[in-house]
Amino acid sequence: MKLPLYQIDAFTDKIFGGNPACVVPLKNWLPDEVLLKIAKENAVAETAFFVNKGDRIHLRWFTPEIEMDLCGHATLATAHSLKSILEYPNDKIIFETLSGELIVSVKNDLYSLDFPSRMPVLTELPKIIQKSLNLQPKETLKSRDYVLVYDTEEEIRNIKINRQIFDQINLDPGGVVVTAKGQNCDFVSRYFTPQSTILEDPVTGSSHCSLIPFWSSRLKKEKLNALQISDRVGILECENKKDRVIISGKAKTYSVGNLWIE
Incomplete structure (x- = not known):
């Protein structure tokens, strides 16, 4: 099986800055153990997997060890992949995640992530x-x-x-x-x-x-x-x-x- 793989540097305006994340678009979900093996093979902090449902995107994040409940830089990387590589038409991207609905707004080259507040x-x-x-x-x-x-x-x-x-x-x-x-x-x-x-x-x-x-x-x-x-x-x-x-x-x-x- 051949799958696309994008590596994106997030929260930076230059290559080799920020945080690298891998992004893998899927047509259908693969078994969790396969997703974890891919994340481990990629050897970056997070690999994002998503399934495009049209009006919203089902998004999951995996470290080389576990599935995460929330990840900012891999969400930004996914939004960037959708807009700059896959020509996603909307400037408002709605993600379905383990942390609920997350919205990313895109204006020019700035990605704004609307995330839950977790006051310590x-x-x-x-x-x-x-x-x-x-x-x-x-x-x-x-x-x-x-x-x-x-x-x-x-x-x-x-x-x-x-x-x-x-x-x-x-x-x-x-x-x-x-x-x-x-x-x-x-x-x-x-x-x-x-x-x-x-x-x-x-x-x-x-x-x-x-x-x-x-x-x-x-x-x-x-x-x-x-x-x-x-x-x-x-x-x-x-x-x-x-x-x-x-x-x-x-x-x-x-x-x-x-x-x-x-």
């Missing part, structure tokens, strides 16, 4: 996470992910993870996001996933479902600019809208090809 709440920092970090946060919050708040962007850049300890944590399907006010933007972050092939995710749209309401409340503003300061760097335009968040970014096509499975 104060909690205690688990000792296992504490031991895995070289720098300790001033606040710990949690929604799907642990949100660790620091004083400065420099601290975020200098955080190191002891992977031997960190991989003892089971946060399926979540992770740990570290964040602080930015020097040249409203806030910065980095994102780490225990027990995963890729420890640090370059750009994590879903973590901003928590970061946006948190920093909107903290900074007293609804529209924010964010950077995820991984090696590849992600650029995100954010807006807080009560029980929803808008996460906007650009994307670039890296490759267009095919995969073959028996």
Whole structure:
């Protein structure tokens, strides 16, 4: 069986930036074990699979290990594939997902993702996470992910993870996001996933479902600019809208090809 395969760099305006995602259009769903094997073979943080139902798109996301409940950069990558490669006619794309209906609006080369808000709440920092970090946060919050708040962007850049300890944590399907006010933007972050092939995710749209309401409340503003300061760097335009968040970014096509499975 021959299937199309697109690799897209999301939340960036240049190749080799942002977060790479693979996108695989399907006519019908394949068995979950096959989807997981494809994701593992692709060896990027997320592979998005979709079935076009005409007025809406059925979308699922797989890491090399598990199916995810929500993924921002692979959703953006899918929207970019639909518009720039497959000539999808509508500028409003409706996705059916495990997190409900998600809408992506396209204007020029900017993709705006309408995602659920996940305001984190104060909690205690688990000792296992504490031991895995070289720098300790001033606040710990949690929604799907642990949100660790620091004083400065420099601290975020200098955080190191002891992977031997960190991989003892089971946060399926979540992770740990570290964040602080930015020097040249409203806030910065980095994102780490225990027990995963890729420890640090370059750009994590879903973590901003928590970061946006948190920093909107903290900074007293609804529209924010964010950077995820991984090696590849992600650029995100954010807006807080009560029980929803808008996460906007650009994307670039890296490759267009095919995969073959028996």
